[in-house]
Amino acid sequence: MTSKIKPAKGAAYARIMGVGGYRPTRVVPNEEILKHIDSSDEWIRSRSGIATRHWAGPEETVSAMSVEAAGKAIADAGVTPEQIGAVIVSTVSHFKQTPAIATEIAHRIGAGKPAAFDISAGCAGFGYGLTLAKGMVTDGSAEYVLVIGVERLSDLTDLEDRATAFLFGDGAGAVVVGPAKEPAIGPTVWGSEGDKAETIKQTFGWDVYRRTPVPGGDGPEARMALEDIRYPAITQEGQAVFRWAVFEMAKVAQQALDAAGVSPDDLDVFIPHQANMRIIDSMVKTLKLPENVTVARDVETTGNTSAASIPLAMERLLATGQAKSGDTALVIGFGAGLVYAATVVTLP
Numbered sequence: 001m002t003s004k005i006k007p008a009k010g011a012a013y014a015r016i017m018g019v020g021g022y023r024p025t026r027v028v029p030n031e032e033i034l035k036h037i038d039s040s041d042e043w044i045r046s047r048s049g050i051a052t053r054h055w056a057g058p059e060e061t062v063s064a065m066s067v068e069a070a071g072k073a074i075a076d077a078g079v080t081p082e083q084i085g086a087v088i089v090s091t092v093s094h095f096k097q098t099p100a101i102a103t104e105i106a107h108r109i110g111a112g113k114p115a116a117f118d119i120s121a122g123c124a125g126f127g128y129g130l131t132l133a134k135g136m137v138t139d140g141s142a143e144y145v146l147v148i149g150v151e152r153l154s155d156l157t158d159l160e161d162r163a164t165a166f167l168f169g170d171g172a173g174a175v176v177v178g179p180a181k182e183p184a185i186g187p188t189v190w191g192s193e194g195d196k197a198e199t200i201k202q203t204f205g206w207d208v209y210r211r212t213p214v215p216g217g218d219g220p221e222a223r224m225a226l227e228d229i230r231y232p233a234i235t236q237e238g239q240a241v242f243r244w245a246v247f248e249m250a251k252v253a254q255q256a257l258d259a260a261g262v263s264p265d266d267l268d269v270f271i272p273h274q275a276n277m278r279i280i281d282s283m284v285k286t287l288k289l290p291e292n293v294t295v296a297r298d299v300e301t302t303g304n305t306s307a308a309s310i311p312l313a314m315e316r317l318l319a320t321g322q323a324k325s326g327d328t329a330l331v332i333g334f335g336a337g338l339v340y341a342a343t344v345v346t347l348p
């Protein structure tokens, strides 16, 4: 039987056309983290590479940070908000399951009536969103797609957990994906390892809520201040995640290079998820990247911003002239799930 459906009329290829970022104004140095945990600036810097991170204030909501980053990405791409046909928001720190924050963001940027939805793919979220966007552009479902990675991980940080208190930061990064005449986003190598789902997780229960006031009650709990309420914090088995990232993710990065037909010598820029400087260094070594490859080391001043980390690092490399438009970049995200996604892109 012959199909009655006409072939898709999308673009031949897709590319990242523009990038934008938003970093909260408040910079939090390690000294501030040390008020709550027994550690040292030296330990945090040497084990994670992190010196400072940005934490959002009350006005810097998931939506507000996204709107800022999206506006810059749209301007950088040279399109108008009305041309955006789909908005994909990757986040794990927007607290409503429904409605998706993407619809509010689409409305606030003046995008008309685009398709809009959220995805939850942890620190691989940007790569997942980028892959969906590429598919939409090449199958004609949308001409221009806005992909946002945004997190307020400070809301999910247990300040007294010395294994995680220093790791996380807040921010938003966005790109616009649109039509291209030649390949500019390679095949994505992605996947999940659900047998390791427990290695990074949110902790619910009385461990977390022990200070929640009892509404209407007059017992000791009821007198607890509201500001003492804790969101379910992210906990992780640091060493297990570290080993997985170092050994398995270098292989995935190599597979993405192979799938795109790009050798390390052809590469200009490497933008791994900004989780830990030692993971970044180890991947550079295993992949045998030549010295002239620019490596994103945004983690030092941004911390781990999960889905936002790759577009934020990309934006900074371009803004500071460390990378330039047209450069060939390997991007790889990995994290809670465990999930991962790697691809080779041409920088906007």
Ligand SMILES: CC(C)(COP(=O)(O)OP(=O)(O)OC[C@H]1O[C@@H](n2cnc3c(N)ncnc32)[C@H](O)[C@@H]1OP(=O)(O)O)[C@@H](O)C(=O)NCCC(=O)NCCS
Binding pocket: 037, 038, 039, 040, 043, 044, 047, 048, 123, 162, 163, 164, 236, 237, 238, 239, 241, 242, 245, 275, 276, 279, 304, 334, 335, 336
């Ligand atoms: C979190 C992380 C920096 C911890 O580093 P580590 O070298 O694995 O540290 P360990 O947990 O093995 O602890 C090593 C020692 O430091 C101590 N330590 C742990 N946290 C500490 C802290 N904040 N300050 C000082 N000492 C600390 C431990 O007690 C341990 O001491 P011991 O050797 O006397 O037992 C590291 O595991 C990591 O980055 N993991 C991956 C994180 C990540 O990328 N997550 C997100 C993926 S998306």
